Amino acid sequence: MRAKHDFDMVMGAQAVFRLLLDSLANPGRQAGIARYEGQFKRCGRWLAPAITLLDNETGFYWNGDPDVADEICFLTGSSLASLDRADFVFLPEPADPGEILRSVKPGSDEDPHDSAMIIAGTGGRPGANATLRGPGIPPEGRDVPFSTAERAWLEARDEQGYEYPCGVELVFFRDGGEILSVTRKVAIRWAM
Numbered sequence: 001m002r003a004k005h006d007f008d009m010v011m012g013a014q015a016v017f018r019l020l021l022d023s024l025a026n027p028g029r030q031a032g033i034a035r036y037e038g039q040f041k042r043c044g045r046w047l048a049p050a051i052t053l054l055d056n057e058t059g060f061y062w063n064g065d066p067d068v069a070d071e072i073c074f075l076t077g078s079s080l081a082s083l084d085r086a087d088f089v090f091l092p093e094p095a096d097p098g099e100i101l102r103s104v105k106p107g108s109d110e111d112p113h114d115s116a117m118i119i120a121g122t123g124g125r126p127g128a129n130a131t132l133r134g135p136g137i138p139p140e141g142r143d144v145p146f147s148t149a150e151r152a153w154l155e156a157r158d159e160q161g162y163e164y165p166c167g168v169e170l171v172f173f174r175d176g177g178e179i180l181s182v183t184r185k186v187a188i189r190w191a192m
Contacts, residue, residue: 034177112165
């Protein structure tokens with residue numbers, strides 16, 4: 001029975017990885033990972049992307065249940081890191097977007113890849129509409145409804161004034177097991 005669970009977890013991690021890649025390649029387009037959450041132990045919503053993204057050469061920040069962080073370390077070989085050193089920032093609990101973005105690593109002109117990916121649980125009902133433009137988005141743009149929490153993250157990102165190629169990738173965990181990504185090169189115009 002354990003072998004089947006391990007096989008399901010590996011297959012689920014591969015599927016979640018493909019969905020994350022698709023989400024990052026198509027900013028503003030939702031992808032559903034809910035069907036894979038059950039293949040992971042408790043907190044599958046967070047274990048699925050952690051197993052997908054982390055390895056023994058990456059560090060991660062975690063603001064949730066310490067037992068889940070321990071399980072992530074065990075399953076991935078990764079280790080906990082401070083906010084300013086983390087490659088991946090997992091925020092299952094609410095956090096101040098401005099404070100987080102001032103603390104994470106945005107990369108540098110020489111090493112833009114040395115930046116953080118932020119995976120934040122945002123919840124809430126979408127209410128503010130915006131048009132996204134940039135790589136992976138049709139020329140006419142992509143209209144996306146965002147929750148209040150997501151808008152706060154996006155406005156805080158823009159306030160940082162990152163100059164390309166620096167910046168962070170944002171992945172929002174929405175209610176219902178949906179993810180939505182906004183990459184560093186995406187420009188946002190809010191509807192009036």
